Amino acid sequence: MTEPVLDRLTALFEADRDPSRAAAMRAYMRDQFDFLGIMSPRQRELARRAVAGTARPTEAALLALADACWARPEREYQYFACDQLRRHARVLSPDALPVVRRLITTKPWWDTVDVLAARVVGPMVTRDRVLVAAMDDWIDDDALWVVRTALLHQLFYKRDTDADRLFRYCTRQAGHTDFFIRKAIGWALREYAKTDPDAVRSYVAATSLSGLSRREALKNL
Known part of the structure; x- marks a missing residue:
């Protein structure tokens, strides 16, 4: 091909x-x-x-x-x-994840990373739950764009979102100083708020988030 x-x-x-x-x-x-x-x-x-x-x-x-x-x-x-x-x-099988990670970290910027995160890695994790452990590793990765991918991989899961994992990921990176991580936290929360607004309100109220993350999370509430 x-x-x-x-x-x-x-x-x-x-x-x-x-x-x-x-x-x-x-x-x-x-x-x-x-x-x-x-x-x-x-x-x-x-x-x-x-x-x-x-x-x-x-x-x-x-x-x-x-x-x-x-x-x-x-x-x-x-x-x-x-x-x-x-x-x-x-x-794509779980064996493809290292290749996808390499694409995420090569020539990285939001325009490619966000598609790979939400539309490629997200479906891979849904289909092969063994990859959840990989996301648990990625949220603490040294590579900024890998962290952003972990935050955004559930972006379109809606009612299938693992809310505890989403909130845990956001909390782990709440103190990150980079714009793209703070924006991703807010975006992930804002998208989940379409499914469970009360859960997002409660989480934001109880969590020390950056102003950017907080504004993004509550934008439509």
Whole structure:
């Protein structure tokens, strides 16, 4: 799967390259990544054409494709890989988690990490509960983006959220000084508040959180 799909995608992306838009996109992302200058709706259209007619990928093929996309300098390739991982997350076994962790910590920023956290790691943990122990390790990891992933992996669990674990994770990182961790704490709590607002109110009232985390958690309450 990897080479034919990536070859087709490359041809399609290159034909749509827009240097002026790429410069604006690079500036928006604080000059951390190069871009082709392809907007999201067009990226999705070209991605559909690149994978048209292909069978569902195996785990090995999917991870190889992701690695190949991560090796490309332009960010649109990483977006494509994230979307493919999200779409085919069901083929990922617990053995894939170290590879996903490597993607999270390579060229990391919120735009890829949040998709991998909530749409890839989250479903993996739901399907294979053995990975809960990995999340318990990740919440204390030295890598900021791994911690953020642990905080956000339950983001869309709704009534299936392990609230005790969510609150425990937020408490463990409540004193973290980084914006992206404080924001993730608030976001995770705000999302769970849609399911159990009283539990979130009680937790926030009883917990010493940063102002940012508190504001985010209570934004819709």
